Amino acid sequence: MEIIAFYTSKTFKTGSHRRYKRALEALSLRHNVTLFYKGDVSSNFNLKNGCKKKITWFGVAKTLSEKILTKKDVSFFGFGLEPCFYGCIWALLFKRRAISFIRGYELADARESQNLLSNLRLIKVVFYEYSIILLSKKIVYQTASHLDYILENYKLARSVLIRKAIVLPNDLPPSLPKESWGHEVCERKKNVVFVGSLIPRKNVDMLIQAFLECNELYDSLDIIGDGPLNNSLKKKYAEESKVNFIGQTKKAQCFIRQAYLVVVPSNRDPYPNVALEAISESTVIIGNNVPGVRDILLYNDLLFSDKKTLVEKLTMISNSLEYHSKLKDRVVKRKDDLSFDWDAEVSKIIENCS
16 A cells, blocks of 8 residues: 655654654555655654655655556545645545544634634634545544534534544553653652643643642642743742742653642643553543543543632542542553554554555
């Protein structure tokens, strides 16, 4: 099989990017893969069979004409909204199939602010998503919640989408090897850890407020990450000695492994990687009861719904070792559920479409 893939981000840094790399490298072991990319990211992809080329419309057309016209078994593989759209358009032009893996809540993100740029982005997202629904042979979503959201918002294409949609959750990242733990974070303490970008939808301010209502029960709240809210949050809580802004660090997973409790307070998060990392390390984690977070954590014991219920959770977890152990058992069960060969499942979906 010939597989044509597109990578349109100019950087390579997120969990989604690393997952795309895994999928393409696994596919290249058995098929020929041509990756079209932007930016300077080609060195991140090690294809066993295939090639990598910069995206230009003329270059893509020329390469595809050479590769596809004589071959019937060709799949266009997109991962993320823009790569999926590219794949669908080229698949339409060359009368081949497109398999689309959709990752984030692009529609919800586009609706977040009301200005000219966001309105233009909203039009673009709706056009892209309708095109993907109509032109893809199969569309793969990370969660049932995301699929439900798309079905609710694209009712005109509902019957088409139901026939094409597949839900494939992300698997767990590998647990951190002991030699990588790092001495500086190995001290055990009763702390709460947040890992993520300091942006509005991550809801970090609410977490800090909840922590401060019961901070006598914990040694610290350690905030790992950076973002546009970093300076304002530091200024607002400058007098709070137990609130530590650690910033970006390569030791984030070490903090997760050593944490007494990890919290995901996001108002919206399609599939937070920090939750998967905490489960992989068997660290107790609780999260806001919103789509994405709820799909990963699953159990009501691991979820809260607002600041009041978060304070209650923080208090119970600190005061009761038995309750903390119960939540750890839930996390270990989710670890079993989410331990599977994701690369093989992706390959199976693509190969079954041929």
